[in-house]
Amino acid sequence: MTLDFESWTCPVPLRDTPAIVLGHGGGGAMSAELVRHLFLPGYGSAGAPGELGDCAVLEIGGTRLAFSTDGFVVKPMFFPGGSIGDLAVNGTVNDLAMSGATPLHLSAAFILQEGTALAELGRIAEAMGAAARAAGVRLVTGDTKVVDNGSGDGVYVTTAGIGVVPEGVDIRPGRAAPGDAILISGDLGAHGVAVLSCREGLTFGTEVRSDTAPLHGLVAAMLATGADVHVLRDPTRGGVAAALNEIAKAAGVGVELTERDLPVPGEVADACNLLGLDPLQVANEGKLVAFVPEPHAEQVLEAMRAHAYGKGARKIGTCVPDHPGMVVARTALGGTRVISMPIGEQLPRIC
Amino acid sequence: MTLDFESWTCPVPLRDTPAIVLGHGGGGAMSAELVRHLFLPGYGSAGAPGELGDCAVLEIGGTRLAFSTDGFVVKPMFFPGGSIGDLAVNGTVNDLAMSGATPLHLSAAFILQEGTALAELGRIAEAMGAAARAAGVRLVTGDTKVVDNGSGDGVYVTTAGIGVVPEGVDIRPGRAAPGDAILISGDLGAHGVAVLSCREGLTFGTEVRSDTAPLHGLVAAMLATGADVHVLRDPTRGGVAAALNEIAKAAGVGVELTERDLPVPGEVADACNLLGLDPLQVANEGKLVAFVPEPHAEQVLEAMRAHAYGKGARKIGTCVPDHPGMVVARTALGGTRVISMPIGEQLPRIC
Incomplete structure (x- = not known):
């Protein structure tokens, strides 16, 4: 099995590498460095204000x-x-x-x-x-x-x-606020594992299929509840780990997940164990993460579960005022671990 | 000198070739075939009505x-x-x-x-x-x-x-009409020859520089005259030959050029002679072709010549009711020749 890992290069900050490496396309810290330290300075005043x-x-x-x-x-x-x-x-x-x-x-x-x-x-x-x-x-x-x-x-x-964008809707990472419930629309990791499984004919017993799907109908159903949805994000490259770290950083808030609530299907977990991948960093192409005020969470979850692409919706964590910019998970044993921003790329050319 | 001509394949209609060849990216007949016979049928009702x-x-x-x-x-x-x-x-x-x-x-x-x-x-x-x-x-x-x-x-x-698009403006190939004057904003062929000149270190004595430029300011100046501009087109891949053939076909009109009025600078003509290229098929990246009713032509030309990117503006031909869909040029000797749609690609990867 050759997975391009031979050509994978140890991720290093932009300022220390003279050339593009695969990690720059991973949607993690190296991608962000490229935008912040190369594209935005290059574009100058023609660039978008703030981040791209x-x-x-x-x-x-x-x-x-x-x-x-x-x-x-x-x-x-x-x-x-x-x-x-x-x-x-x-x-x-x-x-x-x-x-x-x-x-x-x-x-x-x-x-x-x-x-x-x-x-x-x-x-x-x-x-x-x-x-x-x-x-x-x-x-x-x-x-x-x-x-x-x-x-x-x-x-x-x-x-x-x-x-x-409909009148009155204001959904962006910067609106995440302590007290928000963090919701996921369904199981994690299917897309990345599906692509991996057919590279070089790898199989894992059960066939895992990509979850690729359009999510605007699900979003419309969530908004129709009248809830003030603060943030939405599709956890593609870099997975849920990258999405939540970006939101935590953009809003200056902490994210606390409950590890046992993270919906990782058995076959995805098995494939990840076998290959040494973190399922929280694996790409999804038909899932979304939502930050909504806790009092609205239950009605939004109900609306999600009534939609074809949100049947497995559940709460996975809470937005907190502590450890701003950081994502932590409460483990089954009562401890906590930091879910860090992926640096480079686990799986090149996943999308 | 290797110009990728080794990998160039004889252009054939889409239906007779099993694979993509460089000509499919040339902006000529093969590109149009790909859109008409592959992309549009593939997209089905999700495609744009008519042409893309x-x-x-x-x-x-x-x-x-x-x-x-x-x-x-x-x-x-x-x-x-x-x-x-x-x-x-x-x-x-x-x-x-x-x-x-x-x-x-x-x-x-x-x-x-x-x-x-x-x-x-x-x-x-x-x-x-x-x-x-x-x-x-x-x-x-x-x-x-x-x-x-x-x-x-x-x-x-x-x-x-x-x-x-400002109120009242309707500029598209289908509006070309017999009686329109056909204008060009300046000299032809600089971009293609400039790119060619630095592939493999080819030089032609005088350095030819790409004409790449933004043209919306020139267009605004033309519209400010109040003239009813029918068609605008930037003759990039496939050059003036492809642009005029597409317009003639879209509007079902004939195009008649006066060959001696076509502004091909000496160094571009020399390079084209040397390499067997037709300057009318060479890409431009800072020029436009305009179809305007003859009575408005002179004032539009004046406005063009007053703009930095239109100094060399001139009339190169007329839109006629004869030979619909066809472009012909009157030669210096009084004869005519057909300017055909380029089929594949003279110069791969020119833009």
Whole structure:
């Protein structure tokens, strides 16, 4: 089994490495360093104020628009439960949904390797069409570039999306507040393990399928309860560990999880044990984490459980005023352990 | 000199080739076939109605938004007159501007090859920041993926952009009409020859520099004359030949050029002669073609010539009712020749 671990490089801070390593694409601390110490200084005053988030909310002509982009380089391009085409649509739909927006329009730009079978590209286009119909969005513009054999790897797709944020909705990491209940919409780790399982023909007995799904309908159901949802986040690259650490840092709050409440299915736990992966760092493509005031938690959970993509919703922790910027988990034995921000990349090219 | 011509494959229609060839990324007939026979059928009802254009104009909340995306894979990443960073900003700014929109916000998604020097990426980010400031747009959201060495080639950047189309402006290929004067904003072919000149150290005596530039200011100046501009197009991949053929086909009109009026600088002509390229098919990154009713042509040309990016503006032809869908040029000897749609790719990875 070769998992690109041979080419994996020990993660080091940006200032000490002269070149890009796989960890810079992992969605963890190294990715954040690249944004903070390279892209933002490079962009200067043309950059967004503050951080470059997954999704920008912009006021244009009196309407609040959400605008987001994501590149997809997953290997292999087809895996149990989905393909790069599903991810490319659902990933951008979900980035928009995490600001509370209703996604409307997507663009798709392809970078194709010379020699890629047209039949594979056709299957990807069909998957994108089906995912877009399921999500109720249109693919309205696009671009295609071809690179010579050896300068690409099959199909890379970058989607961007536009959505509309409803009146009165203000959902962003900075709004996490002590007293918030922290909810998860379902089981963790399926996407990462599904992709891993079909790299080099690895199997774990039970087939684990990617959870890729569009989440804006679930978000709409949560908002329809009238609850003041503070933060939403889809725990993709870097998993729940990266998502919660980013939120804790952005809001200057602490996060306290109850370890036994974290829903990690047995087959995902087994695969992670076997491979030495932390399931909290494994990517999900159809789950969300929500911060809502404790008094609203029960009604939001009920609304989530009534939705197809939230059946396994549960509370996993609480937002606290202690240890700001830090995520800790209460273990079954009554102790605590720190859930740290992933540094580099556990699983390269997972999305 | 190796120009990737070794890996160039004879262009054949989509239905007869089982795999992607470089020509599918050339912006000519093969690119159009891929959209028409693969992407649109794959997307099905989730695709845009009609063709997938360079730029979609969408009505959201009473505002007409322009939305566009482009991927950039130019090789080398730095060339006389610019870099992949300038192209990535100006290319999307110009796609928006060609619908008459004022560009506002861009996203940038990077696909980085492991081992790329951070210093190079930093120079590209700085170039993007400078180009965005010059164009008056903000880089508001982004994404970074890293692929293993051998699955990429330095830096690929995909930008998407949003702009606002002013009230009353309706600029699109389908509006070309017999009687329109066809204008060009300046000299042709500089970008393609500039990139070519620095591949493998080729020189042509005089240095040719890329013309990469943001064109929305020039467009605004043209619209300020009050003229009813019918069509705007930036002749990038596939050059003026591809742009005019697409317009002729979209509107069902004929295009008649006067060959001696086509502004091809001596050094571009020399380079094209040497390499067997047709200057009408060479990419430009800071020029536009405009179709305006003949009675408005002179005032539009005056406004163009008063703008920094339109100093060399001139009329190059006329839109005619004859030979619909076809572009012909009147030669100096009084004959005519057909300017056909480029099929594949003269110069791979030019943008």
